[in-house]
Amino acid sequence: MKKFNKTIFIGLITVFSTNIYGQDFPTTDFYKEIKNYDLSVVLTCDSIFGDEDQMLQRMPILGFIGENFQRLHIKFISVIQNQSSPYEYFAYGKTKVKNNICEFLGTIKIKRAYTFQSEMDGYIQGKAICEVTLYEDKKQLHTGKFQGTLTCGFLIAPDGKFRYDAAALVADGFSNNTFIGTWTDYKTKKSKKCNFGDYRVPEFDCGDGQFIPCEEYVKNGWQGYVKCIRSSFEDFEKNCKEEFEEWWK
Numbered sequence: 143m144k145k146f147n148k149t150i151f152i153g154l155i156t157v158f159s160t161n162i163y164g165q166d167f168p169t170t171d172f173y174k175e176i177k178n179y180d181l182s183v184v185l186t187c188d189s190i191f192g193d194e195d196q197m198l199q200r201m202p203i204l205g206f207i208g209e210n211f212q213r214l215h216i217k218f219i220s221v222i223q224n225q226s227s228p229y230e231y232f233a234y235g236k237t238k239v240k241n242n243i244c245e246f247l248g249t250i251k252i253k254r255a256y257t258f259q260s261e262m263d264g265y266i267q268g269k270a271i272c273e274v275t276l277y278e279d280k281k282q283l284h285t286g287k288f289q290g291t292l293t294c295g296f297l298i299a300p301d302g303k304f305r306y307d308a309a310a311l312v313a314d315g316f317s318n319n320t321f322i323g324t325w326t327d328y329k330t331k332k333s334k335k336c337n338f339g340d341y342r343v344p345e346f347d348c349g350d351g352q353f354i355p356c357e358e359y360v361k362n363g364w365q366g367y368v369k370c371i372r373s374s375f376e377d378f379e380k381n382c383k384e385e386f387e388e389w390w391k
Contacts, residue, residue, distance in 0.1 A: 169256040172268055176255040177228035179304040181270055182221035184294045185233075185250075185319060190308040191297075198308070202385060204353060204367070205338025206346050207239060207325055211355065213363030214239055216338055217390040221250065233276060236390040240363065242284050243389065248276035250292065257298075260309060264300035267307055269293055274321060280328055288336060290323015314351045317342035 190200045205214035215238035224230040231250040236243055250272050257268035272292040278285035295307035295318045310316050320339035326332070337344040341353060348356040352371065355364040366384040373381035 169258045172255040172257045173252070176252060176268075176270060179296070179298075180223055181250075181252065181272075181294060181296070181304075182223060182231060183304055184270075184296050184306045185218045185221045185231075187306050190306045190311070198311070200306070201341060203319070203338050203340060204343045205321070205336070206343060206359075207336045208334045210362050211346050211359040212239060213355075213367075214336065214338060215389065219390060233274075235276075237278065238389055239284070244278040244282045244285050246276045246278045246288070248274065248288070250274050260297070262309055265309070266298040267309060268296050268298070270296060274323065278328075284327075286325050286327040288321075288323060288325050290321050290336070292319065292321045294319050315342065317344075320344050 188200055189197050191197060203216050205216055206212060207214045216235065217237075218233055218235040220232075220234040222232045224232060229252045233248045233250055234246070236245050238244075251274075252270050252272050254271040255268060257266050260267040270293070272294065274288065274290055274292045276288040278287070297305040297307040297309060299305060307318060308316075318340040320337075320342070322337050322344050324333040325336040326334075335345075337346060343353060343355075346355070346359075348354050354371070355368065360368055370378075370382035370385045
C-alpha cells in the first residue's frame, strides 16, 4: 500500500460549504479543441492539484452495482488516446465486486466538451462528456459489459497544462469522473444499474458534506469505507488500510 498523508485526508472529509458547482456559469463549446489535449490525465492520475496547487493523493473511485447497491471497485490502469481518432481512448483496467476481480478493455469516446471561466485567476475549467463501453474478460467469473456516460472535469492552467479539476475539492458535493450506466451479464443478458465516481456516487448518496452510503446498504461491501471516514486521527492509518489497498496489482 502506498504511503498517504492522513492530515490531507482528514482535511478532505471535514469539508467546507463553498460549493461553486451549485452556481451557473456561461459555457463555451470546447469540442473541437479538446482533441488537442490528453484526457487520460484526468482518468488515471494518482495525485491531483488541490487548492493553492498543493499536491494531494487522489481517493479511490467509489461505485455500486445492482439494486442492493453492492460496492463496486474499479481502477483505470491505462487510458491511451487513439492517435488516428483523437476523440477516442482505449481503456484497460480492473473491477472488483466482493472478492471477484476481473480485467476489462474498452473505449471512451468524447461526445461533447465545454469550458467555463474559473474563479481561479488565469485558469479555465471544463467538462468532457463521454460515451463509455468496457468489456470484462469473458474467460473470468461473473463478467459482463459496462455501458454509460462518463463526465470528466478538467482544468487548464495558465501555463497551458491539462489537469484533473480539483479546484473545488473541499466544497460540499465535489465530484469528478462520474459514470452513470449499466452492467450487463454476458450469460444471462440481464442488466443492472451501475454508477461510480470520484468522491461521490451518482444516485446513491446519503451524505451531506461528504459521500456516505445509505445505512441499510453498508453491509453490501461498504463497511471498510465507513470505518475509514469515521476514524479518529490517531487510528486513521490502521482503519483506512483496506481503502487504500492496491487490489488491482
